[in-house]
Amino acid sequence: MRLLDQDFELFLTQAEIESAIAAMARQLAEDYRGTCPLFVGVLNGCFRFAAELFKYYDAPCEVSFVKMASYQGLTSTGIVETLLDVSESVEGRDVVILEDIVDSGHTLQHLVTHFSDKNIRSFKIATLFYKPASYDKEYEIAYKGIDLPSEFVVGYGLDYNEKGRELNNLYILKNT
Ligand code: IMP
Ligand code: MG
Numbered sequence: 222m223r224l225l226d227q228d229f230e231l232f233l234t235q236a237e238i239e240s241a242i243a244a245m246a247r248q249l250a251e252d253y254r255g256t257c258p259l260f261v262g263v264l265n266g267c268f269r270f271a272a273e274l275f276k277y278y279d280a281p282c283e284v285s286f287v288k289m290a291s292y293q294g295l296t297s298t299g300i301v302e303t304l305l306d307v308s309e310s311v312e313g314r315d316v317v318i319l320e321d322i323v324d325s326g327h328t329l330q331h332l333v334t335h336f337s338d339k340n341i342r343s344f345k346i347a348t349l350f351y352k353p354a355s356y357d358k359e360y361e362i363a364y365k366g367i368d369l370p371s372e373f374v375v376g377y378g379l380d381y382n383e384k385g386r387e388l389n390n391l392y393i394l395k396n397t
Contacts (some may be wrong), residue, residue: 229392246277264288266321269378301331322350328357
């Protein structure tokens with residue numbers, strides 16, 4: 222499978238991804254029973270994950286989105302800026318962040334800082350994909366869908382230069 226100038230090969234099928242999402246949704250529903258959590262999806266990558274999650278999360282909740290931008294400068298760590306913020310008040314809420322993937326954890330770090338000092342009742346991260354060998358932050362990730370090797374992937378919401386988000390399966394960069 223080719224996207225722009227790179228070749229990718231199938232890594233995970235839609236069925237494999239979606240069974241991991243269903244399991245996570247059931248776990249979340251159990252853990253948040255009796256509360257009304259505010260789920261905050263991180264755009265653009267989370268759109269597919271979030272839509273699938275709520276097929277199985279059948280309890281009271283609210284859903285909102287944020288959008289971050291990272292700029293890759295001369296250093297390896299990009300600066301992350303908030304482009305779209307949640308319009309709801311987060312004070313006293315149980316917040317669950319929905320991320321497509323946690324790689325270095327740089328974006329996650331920014332989210333944690335962004336939501337701190339807002340008098341939130343509880344704050345947890347749920348990520349569909351996770352690269353354990355790349356993650357070098359202390360922050361504990363409460364919900365992890367599928368562990369991945371530290372290689373570049375596309376599909377199921379994730380992009381390569383904005384291409385490939387619509388793909389139903391997950392593809393990994395082919396080593397040539
Ligand atoms: P971070 O390194 O954990 O800050 O990852 C930041 C962002 O980079 C993620 O939210 C994704 O949007 C993107 N990203 C990380 N790894 C991949 C990948 O393998 N494919 C596509 N996007 C990725
Ligand atoms: Mg992302």
